[in-house]
Amino acid sequence: MLVSLAAHSMATTATHFSVKARDDKARCGILSTRNGVVETPAVLLYTRRGGPLNLTSPDMLAAVTPPVQGVQLSAMQFLENPDASILREYGRGAHGFLCLEGFPVLASNRDPTMYEYAMRPSTDKEVHVSIHSGGHMVSPERYMETMAALKPDLFVSLCDEVPADATSKRVATSIMRTAAWLDACLQLHYTYQHQNRQATGGGQEVDPQPCGGSSNKGNGACGRSSADGKGSADNGSSSAGEGPLAGSLLLAALAGGGLAMERARAAAAVADKEGVGGYALCGLGAGEAPEQRPALIAASLGALSPIALERRPVFASGLSASPEDILAAVAEGVDLMDCAFVAQVTAGGYALTFPLRPHQGWRPPAAPDEELIAEADRAPVREPQPQLDRAAPPSSSLFGLSAAPGLGPDTSIGADDTKINLWSTSYRLDKGPLLPGCGCFACRRHSRAYVHHLLNTHEMLGDVLLEAHNTGHINAFLQAIREAITEGRFEEYRQWFRSLRSAPLVPAPRRVVAKRRASAEPSEPIESEPGTVEVTMTGAMEVEAHVARGGSGSREQRRSKWVSV
Amino acid sequence: MIGRRFHRVLMASGSSQALPSSDSPALKFKVVAVQGRARSSRMTLPHFTAHTPMFMPVGTQGSVKGLTTLQLEELNCHVVLGNTYHLENRPGSGLVAEMGGLHDFINWPRGMLTDSGGFQMVSLLHLAEITEEGVTFQSPVDGSSMLLTPEQSIAVQNRLGADIIMALDDVVPTTANDPGRFEEATHRTTRWIDRCIAAHSRPLEQNLFGIVQGGLDTGLRELSMQQLVARDLPGYAIGGLAGGESKDDFWRVVSQCTAGLPPGKPRYVMGIGYPLDIVVCSALGADMYDSVYPTRTARFGVALVPEGVLKLKNAANARDFRPLDPSCSCMVCRRYSRAYLHNVVTRGISTAAILVTYHNVAYTQRLTREIRTAIEEQRFPEWVRGYLKTMFPKGDVPGWVQDAMAASDISLEGVVA
Numbered sequence: 001m002l003v004s005l006a007a008h009s010m011a012t013t014a015t016h017f018s019v020k021a022r023d024d025k026a027r028c029g030i031l032s033t034r035n036g037v038v039e040t041p042a043v044l045l046y047t048r049r050g051g052p053l054n055l056t057s058p059d060m061l062a063a064v065t066p067p068v069q070g071v072q073l074s075a076m077q078f079l080e081n082p083d084a085s086i087l088r089e090y091g092r093g094a095h096g097f098l099c100l101e102g103f104p105v106l107a108s109n110r111d112p113t114m115y116e117y118a119m120r121p122s123t124d125k126e127v128h129v130s131i132h133s134g135g136h137m138v139s140p141e142r143y144m145e146t147m148a149a150l151k152p153d154l155f156v157s158l159c160d161e162v163p164a165d166a167t168s169k170r171v172a173t174s175i176m177r178t179a180a181w182l183d184a185c186l187q188l189h190y191t192y193q194h195q196n197r198q199a200t201g202g203g204q205e206v207d208p209q210p211c212g213g214s215s216n217k218g219n220g221a222c223g224r225s226s227a228d229g230k231g232s233a234d235n236g237s238s239s240a241g242e243g244p245l246a247g248s249l250l251l252a253a254l255a256g257g258g259l260a261m262e263r264a265r266a267a268a269a270v271a272d273k274e275g276v277g278g279y280a281l282c283g284l285g286a287g288e289a290p291e292q293r294p295a296l297i298a299a300s301l302g303a304l305s306p307i308a309l310e311r312r313p314v315f316a317s318g319l320s321a322s323p324e325d326i327l328a329a330v331a332e333g334v335d336l337m338d339c340a341f342v343a344q345v346t347a348g349g350y351a352l353t354f355p356l357r358p359h360q361g362w363r364p365p366a367a368p369d370e371e372l373i374a375e376a377d378r379a380p381v382r383e384p385q386p387q388l389d390r391a392a393p394p395s396s397s398l399f400g401l402s403a404a405p406g407l408g409p410d411t412s413i414g415a416d417d418t419k420i421n422l423w424s425t426s427y428r429l430d431k432g433p434l435l436p437g438c439g440c441f442a443c444r445r446h447s448r449a450y451v452h453h454l455l456n457t458h459e460m461l462g463d464v465l466l467e468a469h470n471t472g473h474i475n476a477f478l479q480a481i482r483e484a485i486t487e488g489r490f491e492e493y494r495q496w497f498r499s500l501r502s503a504p505l506v507p508a509p510r511r512v513v514a515k516r517r518a519s520a521e522p523s524e525p526i527e528s529e530p531g532t533v534e535v536t537m538t539g540a541m542e543v544e545a546h547v548a549r550g551g552s553g554s555r556e557q558r559r560s561k562w563v564s565v
Numbered sequence: 566m567i568g569r570r571f572h573r574v575l576m577a578s579g580s581s582q583a584l585p586s587s588d589s590p591a592l593k594f595k596v597v598a599v600q601g602r603a604r605s606s607r608m609t610l611p612h613f614t615a616h617t618p619m620f621m622p623v624g625t626q627g628s629v630k631g632l633t634t635l636q637l638e639e640l641n642c643h644v645v646l647g648n649t650y651h652l653e654n655r656p657g658s659g660l661v662a663e664m665g666g667l668h669d670f671i672n673w674p675r676g677m678l679t680d681s682g683g684f685q686m687v688s689l690l691h692l693a694e695i696t697e698e699g700v701t702f703q704s705p706v707d708g709s710s711m712l713l714t715p716e717q718s719i720a721v722q723n724r725l726g727a728d729i730i731m732a733l734d735d736v737v738p739t740t741a742n743d744p745g746r747f748e749e750a751t752h753r754t755t756r757w758i759d760r761c762i763a764a765h766s767r768p769l770e771q772n773l774f775g776i777v778q779g780g781l782d783t784g785l786r787e788l789s790m791q792q793l794v795a796r797d798l799p800g801y802a803i804g805g806l807a808g809g810e811s812k813d814d815f816w817r818v819v820s821q822c823t824a825g826l827p828p829g830k831p832r833y834v835m836g837i838g839y840p841l842d843i844v845v846c847s848a849l850g851a852d853m854y855d856s857v858y859p860t861r862t863a864r865f866g867v868a869l870v871p872e873g874v875l876k877l878k879n880a881a882n883a884r885d886f887r888p889l890d891p892s893c894s895c896m897v898c899r900r901y902s903r904a905y906l907h908n909v910v911t912r913g914i915s916t917a918a919i920l921v922t923y924h925n926v927a928y929t930q931r932l933t934r935e936i937r938t939a940i941e942e943q944r945f946p947e948w949v950r951g952y953l954k955t956m957f958p959k960g961d962v963p964g965w966v967q968d969a970m971a972a973s974d975i976s977l978e979g980v981v982a
Contacts, residue, residue, distance in 0.1 A: 048914055049908065049909050049912070049914060050905070050909075051909060051914055051916045051917060052916055053914060053915060053916065054915045054916060054919075055916065056896075056916050056919050056920055056923065057900075057916075058896070058900065059636065059639075059896060060633070081883070081908045082883070082904065082905075082908055086883065086884055086904060089884060089886075090886050090902070090904065097902070097904075097905055098905065099900040099901055099905075132912070428656065428660060429660065429663060429664070431664065441633075445633075445634070445635070445672050446672055447664070447670075449656075449660075449664055449670070450627070450664075450670060450671060450672070453626075453627060453655065453656045453670075454626075454627070454628060456655050456656070457626040457627070457651070457655050459626055459627070459628045459630070459631075460628075460630060460631035460915050460918070460919065461628040461630075461631055461632070461633065463915060464631060464633065464915070464919070465633075
């Protein structure tokens with residue numbers, strides 16, 4: 001009886017989450033909503049005032065490959081111009097107003113590319129946000145009114161956001177407020193779900209009493225049929241009512257700022273409260289160091305029972321969502337993220353180029369650094385690798401620079417394994433796509449040379465193409481992550497990804513030695529170590545000339561030095 | 566049915582010969598329907614067969630303000646413009662040539678037209694001086710003195726590779742009060758066309774259009790036309806307008822030129838983008854137009870609609886849930902409301918500007934398509950009346966439009982108050 005009631009309520013929920021695979025704390029899931037399905041972990045498309053920055057909907061949005069699975073918007077940007085009354089009058093929610101039909105929409109309390117909080121103090125009743133139209137005080141009532149007008153598939157409860165360096169007293173206050181506001185939001189969520197009181201589908205008995213106060217730990221007194229009378233695995237917050245928020249999942253804000261113990265305390269208080277359909281990790285991307293984040297996330301999620309997390313998706317709000325952020329968050333059990341990263345790299349003129357899968361047969365390196373150094377000391381001197389490729393393919397003959405794949409990143413122009421900078425003049429004549437092998441709209445249709453030209457001339461189309469590519473690349477990254485989790489090799493995948501970004505594990509060529517005296521003839525090596533000259537520039541020309549002079553021709557044993565790149 | 570109506574029209578006018586057409590090395594122009602002075606035609610270019618009258622969006626620096634080339638195709642654009650001056654600045658015609666020409670560089674498979682660079686030179690740069698040799702100006706890069714000659718303009722355009730290239734003309738703003746200068750410019754334009762023709766190295770792939778000058782002087786215009794037509798160019802442009810002259814002067818010059826230019830060749834009125842101007846010029850017998858107006862005004866939050874313009878930033882739009890143009894079937898009008906765009910246009914969110922741009926291009930393409938169809942279906946005067954009625958519901962059609970329509974043999978009965 002217990003089980004069948006719970007199962008029945010599952011069948012009538014509109015927004016519903018289930019885990020399909022696990023690898024340690026990382027998990028793959030399916031989030032079904034009325035507006036589509038999201039395979040998690042997933043990164044949501046960033047929007048500002050409801051629209052993507054450069055990709056028009058529906059055509060360009062539909063052209064992103066792999067496809068955009070879901071969209072994030074900040075509810076705070078709908079407090080004014082437009083406000084809830086306008087959206088209500090329009091009547092078709094965010095999906096209709098913003099042309100996002102077919103996309104699951106998550107309405108959060110924050111824009112990940114900016115920080116709207118802490119301009120002015122908040123109170124116990126209201127939080128202060130700074131948005132496009134100025135400062136606003138937002139109470140749970142005003143917040144939920146906006147949510148009801150937006151009708152998102154998921155939304156975050158109101159949170160008293162604090163920066164990472166907030167004092168413990170301030171953090172404690174924010175936890176208290178956020179908890180009170182959660183209860184208010186739960187109550188209002190219930191009201192907005194059943195506003196147009198009609199028969200719910202399928203015979204589920206609904207007790208019309210509103211949710212109780214903050215002492216309620218999901219013990220069934222909260223107006224929803226709870227099979228066992230205690231906290232249950234049933235998220236229950238998206239039953240089939242007919243109000244504007246029927247079908248919307250409430251994600252409880254998990255506060256606590258940058259203090260792990262406080263985060264744990266706050267999360268434990270939320271637990272699996274009735275009506276909580278998921279969790280939103282708030283207070284991140286608020287000034288804390290990236291390396292602190294995993295512990296903070298773990299503190300929040302660790303305080304929740306596995307059963308509580310079983311059917312509830314976890315949304316990390318305000319992280320940059322760089323590849324490293326994503327991997328760290330997924331490793332801790334995060335399912336959804338908003339994304340500032342794509343907007344930021346696009347604005348910087350970058351195209352993401354990091355590899356998405358280890359090559360066949362890649363294995364984590366076993367040897368520690370010291371061993372490799374010793375090995376390098378014994379190895380014969382190697383010719384320095386010129387940075388400029390004189391044997392460049394015809395397409396880049398004019399400048400002698402090559403961005404051809406396989407040659408490795410040209411760090412002198414700011415390229416690394418993650419991205420290339422299309423502002424660089426090395427792409428002026430590059431007919432190749434942004435990323436060879438990428439099937440996205442930009443890579444199929446246009447060249448690096450064209451994108452470089454568009455950036456140079458400040459044409460909007462440059463950003464359009466970069467955003468299409470970068471959004472697709474991040475989506476493909478998440479696809480690879482989901483594969484790794486499903487196949488039980490997520491940690492190995494993380495290691496491989498980290499290895500791309502670590503310092504080279506092979507010694508640099510020996511070309512750094514004693515200083516050259518200004519008065520010395522350029523062709524004359526000076527004293528100190530025999531036959532050696534320090535290059536004052538990293539230019540390959542000098543190094544080549546130096547080698548040609550036989551400067552480092554000596555095969556004497558020398559300590560290799562790490563060259564900082 | 567259409568064929569029969571053509572036949573009646575031809576018989577009524579007393580002529581029974583075929584409709585005008587021309588066959589140039591790189592361009593075939595064929596009028597497929599005539600009504601009054603207006604004509605609907607097909608222009609076969611090396612890259613594409615365009616339908617005229619047509620509006621050409623301007624992709625100044627190699628892109629039409631945020632729109633992808635796929636979107637331009639979906640919007641049924643046939644020919645797009647590139648600005649020689651800007652493209653030679655960045656990225657440079659040499660680079661474009663290495664990339665395979667402008668078509669390949671921007672991935673636009675249809676028609677392309679480049680201007681001579683002269684107009685930007687004169688309008689954008691201080692201390693530009695025109696001599697017999699060419700246009701002397703200060704380089705925008707380092708202020709050094711630079712010279713654009715007819716030969717150089719053609720060389721740059723040859724490298725860019727557009728289907729239609731424009732001769733460098735001596736363009737004087739119509740507001741200049743210097744008859745001697747106009748006369749000098751008219752003759753110089755003729756001398757320069759000869760230099761352009763001589764310098765043109767790809768006559769089988771690119772069509773060199775001459776530009777009729779002469780200011781507002783009918784005699785000079787006549788002279789300019791005669792001299793250009795004598796060179797038997799594949800097409801002719803009517804230049805020197807859209808620079809501040811009165812509308813009355815404007816339509817008269819267009820009228821004189823469309824009447825004086827050979828009917829079998831395309832007629833291109835440069836710098837025309839206001840929908841009303843497109844309608845009037847088409848009624849007078851012109852075929853091609855270009856302007857930054859539709860795309861530029863979009864970025865200022867102004868949408869083109871049958872009634873005229875819709876200023877999206879106006880507070881009245883905050884709660885207006887209708888589409889920009891309820892009669893438009895473009896993606897933007899099918900999916901977005903004025904209320905949404907009101908809040909985000911001109912607020913630094915590119916997609917908003919692109920959406921309005923998209924609609925404005927759709928609007929102008931629809932306008933020219935309706936003009937073509939109306940001519941082909943022999944109901945163009947009726948269409949014009951309907952168009953003007955929508956735009957001037959009170960009947961306050963401007964005098965110059967009335968005069969122009971009279972000259973086009975289009976009655977405005979029932980439209981004018």
